[in-house]
Amino acid sequence: MTKTHRRTIRFKLNGRPAIAEIGTHETLVEVLRRDFSLFGARESCGQGLCGCCTALVNGTAVSGCLYLAAFVDGAEVLTVEGLGSGNELHPIQQSFIENCAFQCGFCTPGFILMTKELLDRHPHPTTDEIRHYLSGNLCRCAAYPDIVRAVKAIAER
Amino acid sequence: MRSFDLVEPATLDEAVALLDSQDKSVRAIAGGTALMLMMKTRLFQPTRLVSLRRVNGELRGIRMNGDGGLRIGAMTSLAELEYSPMLASAYPVMSQALRTLSNIRIRNVATLGGHLAHGDPHMDLPPILITLDAKVSAASKRGQRWIGVSDLFAGYYQTSLATDELITAVHVPSQPLGVCCWYEKFTARSADDWPTVGAAVWYSVHSNVITEARVAVSAATDRPMRIAAAEAALTNAPPTAQVFSKAADAAADEVQPISDLHGSASYKREMVRVHVRRALERALNLRSNGAG
Ligand SMILES: Cc1cc2nc3c(=O)[nH]c(=O)nc-3n(C[C@H](O)[C@H](O)[C@H](O)COP(=O)(O)OP(=O)(O)OC[C@H]3O[C@@H](n4cnc5c(N)ncnc54)[C@H](O)[C@@H]3O)c2cc1C
Ligand code: FES
Ligand code: FES
Numbered sequence: 001m002t003k004t005h006r007r008t009i010r011f012k013l014n015g016r017p018a019i020a021e022i023g024t025h026e027t028l029v030e031v032l033r034r035d036f037s038l039f040g041a042r043e044s045c046g047q048g049l050c051g052c053c054t055a056l057v058n059g060t061a062v063s064g065c066l067y068l069a070a071f072v073d074g075a076e077v078l079t080v081e082g083l084g085s086g087n088e089l090h091p092i093q094q095s096f097i098e099n100c101a102f103q104c105g106f107c108t109p110g111f112i113l114m115t116k117e118l119l120d121r122h123p124h125p126t127t128d129e130i131r132h133y134l135s136g137n138l139c140r141c142a143a144y145p146d147i148v149r150a151v152k153a154i155a156e157r
Numbered sequence: 158m159r160s161f162d163l164v165e166p167a168t169l170d171e172a173v174a175l176l177d178s179q180d181k182s183v184r185a186i187a188g189g190t191a192l193m194l195m196m197k198t199r200l201f202q203p204t205r206l207v208s209l210r211r212v213n214g215e216l217r218g219i220r221m222n223g224d225g226g227l228r229i230g231a232m233t234s235l236a237e238l239e240y241s242p243m244l245a246s247a248y249p250v251m252s253q254a255l256r257t258l259s260n261i262r263i264r265n266v267a268t269l270g271g272h273l274a275h276g277d278p279h280m281d282l283p284p285i286l287i288t289l290d291a292k293v294s295a296a297s298k299r300g301q302r303w304i305g306v307s308d309l310f311a312g313y314y315q316t317s318l319a320t321d322e323l324i325t326a327v328h329v330p331s332q333p334l335g336v337c338c339w340y341e342k343f344t345a346r347s348a349d350d351w352p353t354v355g356a357a358v359w360y361s362v363h364s365n366v367i368t369e370a371r372v373a374v375s376a377a378t379d380r381p382m383r384i385a386a387a388e389a390a391l392t393n394a395p396p397t398a399q400v401f402s403k404a405a406d407a408a409a410d411e412v413q414p415i416s417d418l419h420g421s422a423s424y425k426r427e428m429v430r431v432h433v434r435r436a437l438e439r440a441l442n443l444r445s446n447g448a449g
Binding site: 048066 | 189208349
């Protein structure tokens with residue numbers, strides 16, 4: 001690997017300044033796991049289809065498996081680990097627990113972050129809007145009805 | 158994925174200068190959603206990628222032209238387009254199609270320029286832009302030129318862009334009031350999948366006669382294309398179920414479908430028949446309801 005194939009990126013990660021030495025070809029999800037031990041985003045399909053690798057970049061959801069880590073230089077990145085504050089869970093996380101919106105939990109970080117973008121845009125979404133936003137996230141345990149219920153519950157709060 | 162040289166120029170001139178007319182392993186990267194898939198599967202192994210994300214100015218933004226049409230910068234994300242009130246009022250057919258184009262994460266990142274330059278026949282917007290008579294402006298070291306979206310696609314994953322040429326913007330002309338316009342996306346797997354068949358129609362009706370018609374099909378064929386036989390069947394005919402059926406038959410006869418994981422060639426031919434007809438009907442219904 002030549003020198004131009006590597007670089008230093010500086011960005012904000014879960015509210016704190018972050019710095020990483022990366023290869024230009026590395027994806028966001030790889031770097032989050034390897035350099036920051038953040039395992040909430042995980043690569044599953046690797047093709048942008050399932051949403052397990054979701055992270056928010058400047059407030060919008062991206063598939064970390066298709067996003068070059070180099071592109072977060074200068075950006076603000078939020079992962080599921082940065083959502084709550086201290087020992088307090090975020091209301092979305094709380095609602096997912098209260099509504100049993102998962103079984104194995106593999107898809108859950110992605111659904112929660114996608115819900116964050118949804119509620120930032122539409123604080124009181126209709127069921128159709130919820131389905132529209134979450135249609136690109138797959139849950140192998142098929143917790144879908146409970147997920148929609150969890151999202152509705154926060155929106156009605 | 159193999160490592161590569163990644164450059165992030167700040168101006169269009171620099172970006173164009175960093176491309177190479179002889180070397181296919183040097184390419185632009187916009188959102189990267191399509192390119193990353195190709196690199197991960199090693200279908201494409203770049204030596205250098207020229208990122209367009211820091212290029213300021215003309216690649217960005219949606220604005221109205223002097224003639225009432227829209228100029229959409231190539232780096233506009235599909236999500237910006239989806240949420241654009243200007244797009245929704247000028248071309249509701251596009252806003253509608255964007256809602257089922259992939260998923261929100263991809264639309265947040267994918268750009269209109271990448272969508273067109275990729276040359277993938279399974280894209281949703283090319284057939285619509287063809288029927289709206291849109292054109293792209295392209296820039297290279299040799300200067301700027303216009304390419305009609307209908308002339309942009311040269312074959313399976315092939316465009317008429319030179320290796321060192323960039324799309325800078327897409328220009329969509331303003332549409333006459335009352336024109337009938339619709340896009341039918343047919344997916345054989347999930348709702349937000351790539352289409353098995355995409356059928357876009359555009360026609361104007363005066364005194365119960367179709368005076369001008371454009372029909373474009375994508376995904377079934379090796380590239381998005383206009384279907385002359387269907388257009389001929391519509392022109393100077395009344396907008397009736399019978400005429401729509403005839404035009405749909407003509408489209409099914411004319412297309413040369415390709416088999417892929419979205420469907421076999423013979424299945425796609427039948428789906429072209431069904432969805433061209435539905436698009437023609439839907440376009441008329443929408444107009445009479447005042448929603449199209
Ligand atoms: C999971 C998934 C599902 C999808 N589903 C659909 C779907 O249902 N319907 C649909 O239509 N599409 C679908 N897509 C495709 C999506 O629309 C494209 O991936 C996207 O539009 C490409 O844009 P990009 O900016 O990411 O392009 P990139 O990946 O950055 O680039 C694609 C190509 O265009 C070139 N390029 C980029 N910008 C320019 C420019 N300005 N000038 C010249 N060349 C340029 C690049 O060199 C490359 O060859 C899907 C994609 C994924 C990953
Ligand atoms: S792993 Fe990235 S979307 Fe499935
Ligand atoms: S809870 Fe198991 S995949 Fe969704």
